[in-house]
Amino acid sequence: MGNASKRKRAVTDENRGKGRGPETAAVQRAEEALRSPAVTSAPLLPIVILLIVSFVVNFNALFNDFVYDDSSQVLKNYWIRDVRNIPKIFAKSVWAFQSAPVVSNYYRPAMNVLYMMNYHLFGLKPWGFHLVNVLFHAGVSVLVFFTTARLSAGSFPNPSSHPVAGGGTGGLLSLPFIAAILFAVHPIHTEAVAWVAGLPDLSFSFFFLLSFALYASSTTEKQVHKGRYSLSIVSFFLSALSKEPALTLPLILMGYDHLFGRPENGFRGRWKRYLPYFIVAAVYFALRLYALGGVAPERRHEQLSALQHVINIFPLFSNYLGKLLLPVDLNAFHVFHPIASLLETTGILSVAVAVAFVGVTAAACRKNRMVCFCLLLVVVPLLPVFYIRGLGLNTFAERYLYLPSVGFVALAAIFLTRMAGRSSRGTIALIGALALVTGLYSLGTIKRNAVWRSDYTLFEDTVRKSPDSAIAHEKFATALMGRDRLDEAIGHYKVALALDYSLDDAHTNLGIAYYKKGMLDQAIEEERISIMLYPYMPEKHFNLAQQLADKQLWEAAIREYEIAIKLDPNFADAHNGLGFAYAMAGSIDKAIEHFEIAVRLAPENPMYGKNLSRAHEMKKEASGRTGTGRQDRMK
Numbered sequence: 001m002g003n004a005s006k007r008k009r010a011v012t013d014e015n016r017g018k019g020r021g022p023e024t025a026a027v028q029r030a031e032e033a034l035r036s037p038a039v040t041s042a043p044l045l046p047i048v049i050l051l052i053v054s055f056v057v058n059f060n061a062l063f064n065d066f067v068y069d070d071s072s073q074v075l076k077n078y079w080i081r082d083v084r085n086i087p088k089i090f091a092k093s094v095w096a097f098q099s100a101p102v103v104s105n106y107y108r109p110a111m112n113v114l115y116m117m118n119y120h121l122f123g124l125k126p127w128g129f130h131l132v133n134v135l136f137h138a139g140v141s142v143l144v145f146f147t148t149a150r151l152s153a154g155s156f157p158n159p160s161s162h163p164v165a166g167g168g169t170g171g172l173l174s175l176p177f178i179a180a181i182l183f184a185v186h187p188i189h190t191e192a193v194a195w196v197a198g199l200p201d202l203s204f205s206f207f208f209l210l211s212f213a214l215y216a217s218s219t220t221e222k223q224v225h226k227g228r229y230s231l232s233i234v235s236f237f238l239s240a241l242s243k244e245p246a247l248t249l250p251l252i253l254m255g256y257d258h259l260f261g262r263p264e265n266g267f268r269g270r271w272k273r274y275l276p277y278f279i280v281a282a283v284y285f286a287l288r289l290y291a292l293g294g295v296a297p298e299r300r301h302e303q304l305s306a307l308q309h310v311i312n313i314f315p316l317f318s319n320y321l322g323k324l325l326l327p328v329d330l331n332a333f334h335v336f337h338p339i340a341s342l343l344e345t346t347g348i349l350s351v352a353v354a355v356a357f358v359g360v361t362a363a364a365c366r367k368n369r370m371v372c373f374c375l376l377l378v379v380v381p382l383l384p385v386f387y388i389r390g391l392g393l394n395t396f397a398e399r400y401l402y403l404p405s406v407g408f409v410a411l412a413a414i415f416l417t418r419m420a421g422r423s424s425r426g427t428i429a430l431i432g433a434l435a436l437v438t439g440l441y442s443l444g445t446i447k448r449n450a451v452w453r454s455d456y457t458l459f460e461d462t463v464r465k466s467p468d469s470a471i472a473h474e475k476f477a478t479a480l481m482g483r484d485r486l487d488e489a490i491g492h493y494k495v496a497l498a499l500d501y502s503l504d505d506a507h508t509n510l511g512i513a514y515y516k517k518g519m520l521d522q523a524i525e526e527e528r529i530s531i532m533l534y535p536y537m538p539e540k541h542f543n544l545a546q547q548l549a550d551k552q553l554w555e556a557a558i559r560e561y562e563i564a565i566k567l568d569p570n571f572a573d574a575h576n577g578l579g580f581a582y583a584m585a586g587s588i589d590k591a592i593e594h595f596e597i598a599v600r601l602a603p604e605n606p607m608y609g610k611n612l613s614r615a616h617e618m619k620k621e622a623s624g625r626t627g628t629g630r631q632d633r634m635k
Contacts, residue, residue: 050145059134060446060450070195072095073197074129091291099567140202178417190398200242204240204245218232236249240280245381253274253277259365299389316395320400331398361375370414377403378407381404417430460476463476471503481513508527508530511523512543524544545560545581573598579593583615
């Protein structure tokens, strides 16, 4: 009688403290399940299958080129080629390796360190960088299995009583495996996996889930497992150094403890466990402030009012949920069309979606802890990308859903197993539904990976889906120019500039296209406009100097070469070009000086050495030689 009363009081206290609902089992049974071998030691077969499936559905991504920003972040990133640049990587923004001054909101040193490792393993071979992305994705898929195994064990303390997962967390029809396999093949992940520049989303998610798993496994008893707990803190720091949304982890830990922790161990008893995570976050912010000069110094979308920055969160959130539910019409550049009022149709619908989401979450927190936690896992990592002012031009991006999709696939697995458990033929229905969804997802992923094959395939698709995107037209035009389809390229550059005349790179590349067609006057005009819009890029001054040199305007060409060298003293091509211009202008000594610098900077380039030798010969020859004769023998 006394024992029964104690048990009754324990359950009542749990329900009162957590608001969990009558289906929650006793705390002791839940803790035993959380510490059970099914959770703490993963069965081998599901893990092997997850690794194989993750690799197979993304195998065709290994044949993709460097695309989009990969050219800037990898091919032109000299930081990753020398380990001595690691201090710079941690002291500056991700774009600070460029010669031109850059204001950036991105402090992600782990990205460049991982690129450096890739470079030293694979050189600049694209397949090596893609392989690392695929391996990270496979690792995250396994961590999804562990995460959902722990959560489902807490929600169903007696696995044999679950309608489908009767075989524990290791079965191929168990909730954890279903969630993980859906994650492994979900098409929404293609942007993060198939794009080399998607590495920050993969790495931050990997370390985020690893930190969570270590934390959860270290705090199931009153005695904290210090080794796992310490590794969790380290993993959190690595996640933060990978990408900014990692800083939402403490909120996830609080939600987990509130829903799954001991009822007598309230927030006051937990704050000491949270404190190291907040200290890590403070260290990260200190590094970020030092590197960037501010938390988010680059401001975008200044045309929006303060109210519009707030109300446009609702359609963004609605669109993110839509892409998770129906991952079709995927696009590398979704054009941001802000609403001016919540009274617009889009505003009303998006607010309704947000209200419904909050209502479902509140109800779940009272009735089903796992569902509630999964809903939190969908929305909490998205919080940083709702700060529209700090985002780039690509305000809505599919890669932002990489970590939030963990909560979604867990919810999908709960739904499938619950539906199967209501039927006498539930197992057959579950197998059929899982096979159908997994098959469709896999086909969608494989097909979408092929779109990321090259800049041409990617931006041909993007222009078709976002015809009002200036960036898409500019990138597609550049891909066309690489295929010597100059007239088509010029057409798309003009469309890009009609949509956004301030795109300085579009002016530059249009100038190059004109230059290749022999239209020097038009090329010079476009390059001058580009320089006026953004005067700090040495390549722009170099291009203009080349065009002026072709018109034999030596003095003007010399001025532009000198500006390019002032902006980037190690610009070997600019030194070589300046040497040529000085030679044509009759200043042989200055020509020799700059040819020597070019040879020193790039000794592997035979053209520089030939020009230097010819300049020394010219100095010895009679001064009556014509400029034309010299030009024929100097490049």
